[in-house]
Structures are given as structure tokens and as C-alpha cells.
Amino acid sequence: MSLSELTELLDGARKGDTGARDALMAVAYQELRLLAHEAPRVPPTALVNEAWTRLTHTGGVAFENRRHFFGAAAQAMRRVLVDRARMRRAQMRDAAQERLSLRDGEMEAPAGMDIEVLELERALSELETFQPRLARMLELRYFAGFGLLESAAALGVSPATVRRDWAYARVWLVERLSN
Secondary structure, three states, X not given: OOHHHHHHHHHHHHOOOHHHHHHHHHHHHHHHHHHHHHOOOOOHHHHHHHHHHHHOOOOOOOOOOHHHHHHXXXXXXXXXXXXXXHHHXXXXXXXXXXXXXXXXXXXXXXXXXXXXXXXXXXXXXXXXXXXXXXXXXXXXXXXXXXXXXXXXHHHOOOHHHHHHHHHHHHHHHHHHHHO
């Protein structure tokens, strides 16, 4: 689906067009399933269903554009994974914690490390307090599986900016998670 078609669906759904809302839901499910394929031990359909419910819990779809939609989707998937990890931790304190692989096909990831989802959540929450754009970029990269160009488009910045942000955030994240 082209960017303009998705924007038209978002606009129609925001205006209450049920046909546009239904078409958007079908497209969103397809897009979110593609993003959800790397979630740790969470079937993509379950992750997408729960994320979609959180995205639309207010009863309406109020996304301004594709960038807004995917930013909100990344946040929703992050919250689903974090909530599930917290629930599992509470249920099985002695079990191995759920881990998220921090690997990236486009750029070297932080030492190819695997970290616990809740550790990453704590680090991102801290980063949000002083570098919200970097936190959003990491969220898009790790929770939504976006690449460099997709992240740049979703954040409304240049790929060079994402490259610089990635270099800084990667070092910051490794340092924070090593403590």
C-alpha cells in the first residue's frame, strides 16, 4: 500500500468512515504482523491483537498520518511486551527472564547482546526523560523492527540524523545496561 493510500485511510477513519476504518484495520494488521515477527515468545497474532486493542481503545482511530500511526504502534507493542514480561516475572520469579535480541541487520548492534525486556524498558524510560527522540528511535528499532530509513521516516528526520542518534544511543544503552 502506498503512503498516500494509507494516509487517505487514516483520514477517512478519523472522520468516521467505517469502510476506511475496516480497510485501515486490515492494512494495520498486515503491517503490524510484519513488525511483530521478532517478538520474544509472543505469537505475532496475539501481539498484534493486543497492540491494536490498545491503539483503538478510545473507540476511534485518530492517527494524523503514517508516521503517527507507526510511532503509536511501536509504543503499543512495547507496552504489550513489557506488560507480558512483568506478568511472567510475577508468576514465575525463578524462571529465566524473557530476553530481547538487540541485533540489527543494517548496523552493528550493541555487542549483539540479548537483554531482558524489562531492563530495556527501564533504560528507555530513563532515556525518554532527557532524549525523547532517541528513545522513540530505539523503540522503533527494537520493538517495531524498523530499519534506518523506516525509522527516519517515522521520526520525520533524515537518515543521517538517525545514524548519529543510533551511534549515541547504542553507546549509552550498552553503558546503561552494563551497570
